Amino acid sequence: MYYSNGNYEAFARPRKPAGVEQKTAWFVGSGLASLSGAAFLIRDGQLPGSKITILEELKLPGGALDGIKKPKKGFVIRGGREMENHFECLWDLYRTIPSMEVDGSVLDEFYWLNKDDPNSSLQRATVDRGQDAHTDGLFTLNEKAQKDIIKIFLASREEMEDKRIDEVFSEDFFASNFWMYWRTMFAFEEWHSALEMKLYLHRFIHHIGGLPDFSALKFTKFNQYESLVLPLYQWLLEQGVTFKFDTTVTDVDFDLSAKRKQAKRIHWVSEGVEGGVDLGENDLLLMTIGSLTENSDEGDQHTPAKLNTGPAPAWDLWRTLAAKDPAFGHPEVFAGDIEKTKWESATVTTLDQRIPEYIQKICKRDPFSGKVVTGGIVTAKDSSWLLSWTVNRQPHFKQQPKDQIVVWVYSLFVDVPGDYVKKTMQECTGEEITQEWLYHMGVPVEDIAELAANASTCVPCMMPYVTSFFMPRKAGDRPQVVPEGSVNFAFIGQFSETGRDCIFTTEYSVRTGMEAAYQLLDIERGVPEVFASTYDVRSLLAATSRLRDGEAIDLPGPQILRKRLMKRLEGNEIGELLMEFGLIGK
Known part of the structure; x- marks a missing residue:
């Protein structure tokens, strides 16, 4: 496998790999990494879909890319995905996946949508119960804070390994608007990885100017399940791919030596029955390890979500595998401290016109227009929970009534009492979370309880591992996509290591699926290189100017x-x- 840039490789059609007729492929998990890996095996590796089986613990595909209407609860989204034009692997995939909305590909649909309705935020933050925070697009980084960023940017990866963000940045930096924009957009905490912070700075240096107003971002028409997962799932089914749902993989047997590693058998429990399959050299195994949404627990309007610290199959599988070989990574680095990796989100659905009036007052757009609404999260800057919320294009679900608005709310500080409710978010019912949100929206105090009870419904969701990939780490803590010596297996998803990109993006999942497929089948086409804005002097100068809020150098x-x-x-x-x-x- 090799990396490439430019149209010459991007538009090339690889020849059929030698011996592909004798291959089969098995995937653990049906998140975006597995779905994309299967698609690349079929499209570029010319492996028949009928020879691919995807094993999934849940009863539907998609992993963290979710969006569903639950009976008696309402609409549920655990999170949202922000995308940009330089997700090279993602768009390489979706340029050939038929859209379910337009006559063209999913990429065509996405491209036309964001051309006609470009994204931006008209109000990024509020204070004093819905009043404009007047961030004015400024980063407010003083000279010391600017030097902090430059120091991290120029440091080697090794210098940032196993370090926390608060070990390399000063209080001047944490007092800036930049940190408020950054932490609420990406869900970084001060105890998270300085290395990941550095990698994000490099990866998205070309979008620094769009950080205050989200003008660099692009979003799907509907929730990510309906806009991204379903078209890809439908295409894979049409290619003959087999999905085995309600199937938990518990172990994998290997033949391991210093120079050669082969997966020999998959063990699973499917619909309560133990089973498995033997693997030969020609039977490929691509395993998703870890999970940011594992053990998610939903409450409802009258019930708090619970923190589930019990057995976690995706993590337990990785622990089992890691005990077999040091090259298989160290899961406890990421999943060993739930108090530092958890946070909670909530899906609020408005039931009449009263709450949307307050949404419109803040975002300055009609939420029923079908176009961009908030353009990204709005952060209640003075919220004790550090609460943020967003309204994407509506309807956010295809079956959503036209007079309803779906709102996503999340908080970084789930163990701190609220400003109105006086309880931690973790202790709150959906109705109480809505009350706290309405308080920071500027709803009159005397109206809050009634609107939360009768004008909306809310489903809270606690996620124990949602920022687990941001925990401080070093080289070797994540296994390589294809470990050295592997003849028939790969690790994919957010906890495998490509060394070419930063995590918590749809791009990273697709990249790992693509790299695994290309290596295991020896596909003769380059994997698209990460967009190299960090080496572009124009991008660096533009970022420098914006980080200085336009102030010339003295x-x-x-x-x-x-x-x-x-x-x-x-x-x-x-x-x-x-x-x-x-x-x-x-």
């Missing part, structure tokens, strides 16, 4: 020397670039 030294330096910058490429991005005065 050149040191006596005035005569500054004038001489400015004279030397006139009329050359470097000077023109510095002036173009406002880093020196004209």
Whole structure:
């Protein structure tokens, strides 16, 4: 396998891999990594879909890309996915998956949607119960905080291993708007990985300017299950792929030596019955390890969600596998401290016109228009829970009544008493969570209880492992997609290591599925390289200017020397670039 850039490789059609007729493929899990891996085996590896089986613990595919209407509860979304134009592997996949909405591909649908209705936020944060926080698109990074970012950006990966964010950034940085934008958008906590923070800075340096208003982001028409999972699932079924739901993989046998590693048998429990299958060299096994949504628990309007710390099959499988070989990673690094990896979200569905009026007042758009509403999360900056909420294009579900609005709410501090409810989010029912949200929306106090009880319904969801991939780590804690010496197996998903991208994105899941498929079948086409904005001087200068809130650099030294330096910058490429991005005065 190799990486590539440009149209020459992107539009190439690989030839049929040698010996593919003798291959079969088995997938553990049916999240996006597995679904995409299966698609690449079929499309680029020309492996017949009838030779692929996907084993899934739940009763439906999609993993964390969910969205469903639960009987007696209502609509449920555990989270949302933000996408951008440089998710190279994701769009490589979906350019050939037929859309269920338009005459074209899923990529065509997404592209046209975001061309006609580009995303942006008109109000990123509020204070004082729904009042504009007047962040004004500014990062408010002082000189010390700017130096913190530069230091992390220039540091080696090794220097950031096993370090927390609060070990490498100062209090000046944490007091900035930048940190408020960043932590609420990506769900970073101060105790999370400095390495992941560094990788995010590099990966999305070209979008720094869009951080305050989300203008860099793109969203699907509906929830990710209906917009991304269902088209891909339907296409795989049409190719003959077998899905075995209600099937928990409990172990895998290997033949392991210093130079050669082969998966020999899968063990599972399917619909309560133990079973399995033997594997030869030509039987490929692609395993999703770990899970950010494992052991999620839903409450309802009158019942709090519970924190489930019991057996976790996706994590327990990884623990079992990791005990067999050091190359298989260290799951406890990520799943060993639930108090640091949990947070809670909630899905609020409005039932009449009263609450949407307050939504419109803050987001400055009609939530019933069918177009962009909030354009991303709105953060109640002074919320004790650090509560954020978002309204995507409506309807967010195909079966959603036209007079209803689905809102996603989440908080980073689930163990702190609220400002209105005076209980922790973890202790709250759906109705109480709605009350706290309405309070920060500016609903009159005397109306809050009645609106939460009769004008909406809410489903809370506690997720013990949702930020587990942000825990401080070092090289080797995540296994390579295809471990050295493997002849027939790979690890895929958010907890496998490609070394080329940052986690908590749809792109990362698809990239691991693609790299696994390409390596195991020796497909003769390049895997798209990560967009290299971190090496683009224009992107770096634009980011530098934005991080300084447009303030030009004050050149040191006596005035005569500054004038001489400015004279030397006139009329050359470097000077023109510095002036173009406002880093020196004209």
